[in-house]
Amino acid sequence: MQEFGPNEQGFAMTDGKGDTRLTHGGRASVADHDFVNPPIVRGSTVLHSSVADMRERSRRYRSDEPGPVNYGLYGTATHHAFFDLLSELEGGYRSWAVPSGLTACTIAMLAFLRAGDHILVTDSAYGPTRRFCIDMLPRYGVQCSFYAPTAGNELESMFRPNTKVLWLETPGSLTFEMQDVPRLAALARARGVVTVADNTWATPLYFQPLACGVDVSVHAATKYICGHSDMLMGTITCNEATWPSMRETLFNFGLIVSPEDAYVALRGLRTLGVRLRQHRATAERLIEWLLAQHEVERVLYPALPGDPGHSIWQRDMSGASGLFGIVLKPAAGGARLYALVDAVRLFGRGYSWGGHESLLIPVFPERSVGASAYHGRLFRISAGLEDADDLIADLQLGFSALRATETQR
Numbered sequence: 375m376q377e378f379g380p381n382e383q384g385f386a387m388t389d390g391k392g393d394t395r396l397t398h399g400g401r402a403s404v405a406d407h408d409f410v411n412p413p414i415v416r417g418s419t420v421l422h423s424s425v426a427d428m429r430e431r432s433r434r435y436r437s438d439e440p441g442p443v444n445y446g447l448y449g450t451a452t453h454h455a456f457f458d459l460l461s462e463l464e465g466g467y468r469s470w471a472v473p474s475g476l477t478a479c480t481i482a483m484l485a486f487l488r489a490g491d492h493i494l495v496t497d498s499a500y501g502p503t504r505r506f507c508i509d510m511l512p513r514y515g516v517q518c519s520f521y522a523p524t525a526g527n528e529l530e531s532m533f534r535p536n537t538k539v540l541w542l543e544t545p546g547s548l549t550f551e552m553q554d555v556p557r558l559a560a561l562a563r564a565r566g567v568v569t570v571a572d573n574t575w576a577t578p579l580y581f582q583p584l585a586c587g588v589d590v591s592v593h594a595a596t597k598y599i600c601g602h603s604d605m606l607m608g609t610i611t612c613n614e615a616t617w618p619s620m621r622e623t624l625f626n627f628g629l630i631v632s633p634e635d636a637y638v639a640l641r642g643l644r645t646l647g648v649r650l651r652q653h654r655a656t657a658e659r660l661i662e663w664l665l666a667q668h669e670v671e672r673v674l675y676p677a678l679p680g681d682p683g684h685s686i687w688q689r690d691m692s693g694a695s696g697l698f699g700i701v702l703k704p705a706a707g708g709a710r711l712y713a714l715v716d717a718v719r720l721f722g723r724g725y726s727w728g729g730h731e732s733l734l735i736p737v738f739p740e741r742s743v744g745a746s747a748y749h750g751r752l753f754r755i756s757a758g759l760e761d762a763d764d765l766i767a768d769l770q771l772g773f774s775a776l777r778a779t780e781t782q783r
């Protein structure tokens with residue numbers, strides 16, 4: 375009988391470095407199948423051989439034991455191939471996939487919060503995650519407060535008796551601050567507070583939050599994991615202690631993705647390493663060129679020596695992706711920045727990132743602690759897989775347009 379549940383160990387089916395794991399992991403749930411890739415197994419109803427089989431599968435399902443499942447909501451072999459590889463990469467106990475990165479964030483909050491609780495959220499959290507905290511959580515009696523992303527031990531005074539979740543995102547959305555994850559996770563753990571990290575920028579390849587004391591790692595798989603701007607997905611990876619609450623929440627909300635999407639995400643993981651190396655190499659070429667333009671005040675990219683988060687990045691992460699921010703000098707902001715953005719031809723003007731195509735957009739960070747950073751003079755580049763010289767020629771068009779606005783004044 376084909377195993378549809380997670381593999382026996384739950385993770386760590388292969389050993390070796392990241393690229394080897396990406397290539398060979400995630401095969402346990404389809405071990406009796408000869409092709410390199412898992413079949414796309416579709417299904418809702420599972421047929422049982424007897425009442426005893428029905429009872430046995432229900433018992434396993436209720437006690438979280440691996441093995442054949444009793445309903446499609448709990449994942450087919452295709453799903454578990456993807457979940458197993460993700461758990462292995464992140465050093466987690468179990469992983470799951472949900473319909474968007476934002477769903478992964480909101481469900482990871484709901485799994486650990488109830489009326490009367492409080493959540494501490496980094497001020498640099500992804501915008502829609504912030505909106506959920508501000509607009510939705512109060513409706514359910516949950517209080518939220520934001521803290522400065524670079525906070526260290528001073529975070530201690532912000533925990534309340536009812537704080538249940540500490541939310542991290544490193545580097546932060548739009549402003550790219552690195553967080554001292556081991557220190558913050560230790561503060562939370564000492565108080566029995568669950569720590570969740572949005573790990574989208576570094577990907578499961580370059581940062582393992584769980585090894586730094588975090589309980590749950592979430593990703594917008596929409597970005598680098600899928601990598602081709604053709605689908606939305608979120609992932610959630612838990613340690614053993616937090617999985618039962620997460621599993622209950624996922625199953626009570628009825629959340630899973632299609633087997634086709636799980637297959638596409640698994641295929642995305644296979645090439646994650648080689649894509650990321652190219653994304654980073656191109657990002658570094660673009661950054662070098664950008665830093666030589668006199669309108670550029672600074673570039674926000676933790677892999678850049680001199681970035682305020684560089685030493686933490688060096689200590690905690692094993693690589694960098696291709697997303698970064700550019701701050702223009704005050705005189706080059708506003709309408710002049712828009713002229714730059716409107717002039718580029720190869721870079722796309724579009725939301726999201728991590729796909730094969732380069733994107734360039736102006737961004738406007740919303741912040742609750744302190745002033746809104748770099749307002750009107752910050753833009754963001756997702757370095758894609760085009761030729762770097764062509765992209766630099768395109769940036770040249772953008773900067774020429776920006777300079778033309780100066781002579782018009």
Ligand SMILES: *Cc1c(COP(=O)(O)O)cnc(C)c1O
Binds near residue numbers: 500
């Ligand atoms: C894009 C993004 C998300 C949300 O992902 P979607 O799949 O677009 O919902 C969550 N967190 C971060 C850091 C993101 O960049």
